[in-house]
Amino acid sequence: MDRTGFEILAEKLEKNGIDVEWVLRELDQLLVEVPSWGFSKSGTRFFSFEQKGDARDFFERVDDCEQVLKYTGKGGQICMHIPWDQCDYKAAREYVEEKGMTFGTLNTNMFQDNDFRLGTLANSDKKIRKKTVDTLNHCIDVAHTVGAKSLNVWTIDGSDIPGQNDYRMRRKWMLESLKEGYDHAVSCGVQYNIEYKLFEPSSYHMDIPDWGTALYYASRLGEQAKVTVDLGHHAFGVNVAQIVSLLIDEQRLGAFHLNDNVCADDDLIPGTINPLRLFAIENEIVAGICEKETESSARSVLQGLDISFYIEPKVEAMILSVVNLQTAYAKALLVNRKKLQQLQLDNDILGANQCLMQAYHTDVSLLLEEWRNRHGIQGDPYTNYIHSEYFADRKKRG
Ligand code: AOS
Ligand code: ZN
Ligand code: ZN
Ligand code: ZN
Numbered sequence: 001m002d003r004t005g006f007e008i009l010a011e012k013l014e015k016n017g018i019d020v021e022w023v024l025r026e027l028d029q030l031l032v033e034v035p036s037w038g039f040s041k042s043g044t045r046f047f048s049f050e051q052k053g054d055a056r057d058f059f060e061r062v063d064d065c066e067q068v069l070k071y072t073g074k075g076g077q078i079c080m081h082i083p084w085d086q087c088d089y090k091a092a093r094e095y096v097e098e099k100g101m102t103f104g105t106l107n108t109n110m111f112q113d114n115d116f117r118l119g120t121l122a123n124s125d126k127k128i129r130k131k132t133v134d135t136l137n138h139c140i141d142v143a144h145t146v147g148a149k150s151l152n153v154w155t156i157d158g159s160d161i162p163g164q165n166d167y168r169m170r171r172k173w174m175l176e177s178l179k180e181g182y183d184h185a186v187s188c189g190v191q192y193n194i195e196y197k198l199f200e201p202s203s204y205h206m207d208i209p210d211w212g213t214a215l216y217y218a219s220r221l222g223e224q225a226k227v228t229v230d231l232g233h234h235a236f237g238v239n240v241a242q243i244v245s246l247l248i249d250e251q252r253l254g255a256f257h258l259n260d261n262v263c264a265d266d267d268l269i270p271g272t273i274n275p276l277r278l279f280a281i282e283n284e285i286v287a288g289i290c291e292k293e294t295e296s297s298a299r300s301v302l303q304g305l306d307i308s309f310y311i312e313p314k315v316e317a318m319i320l321s322v323v324n325l326q327t328a329y330a331k332a333l334l335v336n337r338k339k340l341q342q343l344q345l346d347n348d349i350l351g352a353n354q355c356l357m358q359a360y361h362t363d364v365s366l367l368l369e370e371w372r373n374r375h376g377i378q379g380d381p382y383t384n385y386i387h388s389e390y391f392a393d394r395k396k397r398g
Pocket of ligand 3: 195230257306
């Protein structure tokens with residue numbers, strides 16, 4: 001009998017010391033967090049273009065997310081954004097559970113209010129700090145109601161001009177406010193992930209601009225506080241994989257916000273501009289999984305997407321985002337770690353690079369196809385979706 005493409009690939013991989021069944025099992029563990037805000041009307045600060053079928057409420061976003069999961073494979077959950085997803089939360093939970101889905105990280109929105117002109121958690125006005133702490137606590141309660149196990153805290157806080165603020169005072173206020181939210185989160189069993197961002201909306205200084213500052217706050221708060229790494233929130237050229245490896249070692253990497261940045265935020269399908277960077281990052285997760293001391297830390301990282309599509313069709317773009325993540329992850333699983341380590345110890349610079357790149361250059365589409373087949377999904381996710389009834393019907397929404 002003729003061997004299938006997958007069988008030929010599997011044989012080649014086994015020859016290179018890769019346990020293919022292990023790879024397929026590990027792919028089951030990849031739980032993608034799909035952002036509700038990726039299915040609705042969105043844009044840049046210049047304009048939001050309307051697209052036919054844009055989801056108008058949380059329930060329609062769940063329907064869209066269900067499609068993404070249906071075609072891309074096992075695992076995956078939906079992330080809410082409060083207040084964009086404000087609704088009857090008990091009904092939301094039922095709706096999601098009826099579809100066999102679960103809730104991923106809940107994201108806060110503390111940036112659409114006149115009161116937040118000069119910041120939120122680190123605002124010099126005590127009343128506004130209190131208001132934002134109340135918002136945090138409300139989000140934690142919602143997370144509790146819907147069964148989301150983690151909260152993502154991102155703040156707009158910062159300043160625009162030298163002398164505007166006292167860094168020390170703001171650090172004190174930020175820590176106090178974060179602590180109030182943290183204590184509530186801990187009492188509700190909700191993990192607390194702190195997201196940093198280099199700039200925007202503030203341009204001169206951000207109160208939490210980088211991983212070091214996020215880690216500083218997380219360490220001050222306690223064990224349930226972790227860091228969220230959004231790929232778009234760094235200066236160009238920053239080696240995010242290195243940051244990831246350190247945070248895993250410190251048991252502090254809570255979540256990713258995956259995207260591919262050209263203008264600092266939420267803008268592109270992960271892996272469209274720099275697939276090697278995405279691979280290098282996922283490679284650090286897999287490296288962490290393969291070591292006893294870091295295994296649980298690396299396994300607990302939430303693989304969230306943080307994207308909203310400006311011009312691309314939404315469900316399709318989200319499907320490709322998940323596929324790109326699965327592709328990068330599958331490739332990272334193909335690295336022969338023993339061999340790589342030996343080459344590194346031998347200071348064989350190019351040999352080590354070749355070893356890593358061999359995994360990167362492997363075409364994993366047949367591997368992912370086999371993995372999907374084993375979960376009852378035939379064919380290519382994107383093609384399947386655009387030929388589905390849902391695809392045609394979605395345009396008639398509204
Ligand atoms: C903003 O830059 C952050 O990435 C946040 O994670 C934000 O809440 C999310 O992008 C939704 O707007
Ligand atoms: Zn301009
Ligand atoms: Zn983000
Ligand atoms: Zn962002």
